[in-house]
Amino acid sequence: MKLSIQKEDLLRPLQQTVGAIERRQTLPVLAHFLLSAKNNQIAITATDLEIELFAQTAAHIEQEGDVTVPARKLVDICRSLPDGAEIDMSATNEKVILVSGKSRFTLSTLPVSEFPTLDDIGVANTFAINQSQLLRAINKTAFSMAQQDVRYYLNGLLFEVTPDMLRCVATDGHRLSLSTVDVQTGVETASQVIVPRKGVNELSRLLDTSDEPAEFQLTANHIRINMPEVRFTSKLIDGKFPDYGRVLPEGNDKTVIADRESLKQSLSRAAILSNEKYKGVRLQISDNTLNVRTHNPDHEEAEDELAIEYTGEAIEVGFNVVYLLDILNTLEGTSVKIRLKDANSSCLATEIESADCKYVVMPMRL
Numbered sequence: 001m002k003l004s005i006q007k008e009d010l011l012r013p014l015q016q017t018v019g020a021i022e023r024r025q026t027l028p029v030l031a032h033f034l035l036s037a038k039n040n041q042i043a044i045t046a047t048d049l050e051i052e053l054f055a056q057t058a059a060h061i062e063q064e065g066d067v068t069v070p071a072r073k074l075v076d077i078c079r080s081l082p083d084g085a086e087i088d089m090s091a092t093n094e095k096v097i098l099v100s101g102k103s104r105f106t107l108s109t110l111p112v113s114e115f116p117t118l119d120d121i122g123v124a125n126t127f128a129i130n131q132s133q134l135l136r137a138i139n140k141t142a143f144s145m146a147q148q149d150v151r152y153y154l155n156g157l158l159f160e161v162t163p164d165m166l167r168c169v170a171t172d173g174h175r176l177s178l179s180t181v182d183v184q185t186g187v188e189t190a191s192q193v194i195v196p197r198k199g200v201n202e203l204s205r206l207l208d209t210s211d212e213p214a215e216f217q218l219t220a221n222h223i224r225i226n227m228p229e230v231r232f233t234s235k236l237i238d239g240k241f242p243d244y245g246r247v248l249p250e251g252n253d254k255t256v257i258a259d260r261e262s263l264k265q266s267l268s269r270a271a272i273l274s275n276e277k278y279k280g281v282r283l284q285i286s287d288n289t290l291n292v293r294t295h296n297p298d299h300e301e302a303e304d305e306l307a308i309e310y311t312g313e314a315i316e317v318g319f320n321v322v323y324l325l326d327i328l329n330t331l332e333g334t335s336v337k338i339r340l341k342d343a344n345s346s347c348l349a350t351e352i353e354s355a356d357c358k359y360v361v362m363p364m365r366l
Contacts, residue, residue: 001065013055124217135207146172153239199234252339257309318366
């Protein structure tokens with residue numbers, strides 16, 4: 001293999017794909033990129049056996065071929081070169097040589113035959129969705145994914161696809177986030193898949209805020225998103241996601257409407273003196289007034305009062321303040337609507353203008 005390429009043209013796809021490279025690998029070859037040069041294109045593949053990232057860019061190819069290259073070393077070398085630098089790359093005798101100006105680097109390689117790929121994922125349900133819509137749905141929900149829960153199916157994000165919508169749902173057993181996108185998918189039957197946490201995080205990093213389309217592909221075992229510059233593939237979590245419809249509370253007849261920013265600031269102040277482990281706050285709600293109280297084992301207390309829109313019987317309920325702040329940081333608009341029932345029931349939070357995003361938080365006993 002022999003090619004030449006500008007630094008910026010090579011660095012961009014390297015940075016797009018390096019997220020799949022784990023620093024600690026079970027197989028040495030998984031710390032490498034697979035570089036494939038042909039038809040004046042260089043293709044870059046990275047995988048950790050759970051997700052695969054693939055990107056390609058134009059290059060001047062003198063000799064076609066495939067080679068594996070230590071991933072993070074190659075990225076660091078490219079970053080260190082001056083802007084606009086021309087890179088000459090050649091592979092011979094199990095070595096890759098990079099020459100740029102008066103700089104020369106020799107990297108060791110591993111056999112291409114050892115590199116695992118996920119080229120064929122089988123027949124897929126395919127539809128297009130704007131990258132900005134998909135990114136928004138992920139960002140509105142992913143923070144509620146569990147981390148290293150023994151219920152492995154909670155350590156990921158549910159993608160539910162029906163003929164006329166895509167829905168993302170995440171829960172860690174204490175809270176739930178749901179976001180719905182209206183999109184004509186063309187699928188004949190509804191399906192649900194769970195994408196693992198790392199795949200969700202990498203996908204959100206790669207998606208753009210533009211209206212550029214992303215091709216969404218689903219099979220029984222994989223999800224693949226084709227974007228203009230990069231292709232994302234992930235294995236799915238094999239498990240049954242909880243019936244989230246049963247978690248959405250019904251009969252919450254007490255409605256609180258509050259200024260989102262004011263409520264966020266009030267909760268943030270009270271959280272300073274909350275229990276470091278449990279992060280509980282007590283909400284006392286009465287006519288047009290919300291009183292936020294918290295304390296900790298050092299017998300320190302915080303109290304904050306906020307004007308809200310509420311009429312009805314007084315109610316007192318405890319919540320994890322971090323969960324409430326996560327919701328307020330994610331919601332858009334100036335106001336938030338919170339529906340409550342009693343001290344032992346979950347709350348349901350939404351935006352005033354739209355109900356395409358819903359958030360459920362279980363109560364705490366304080």
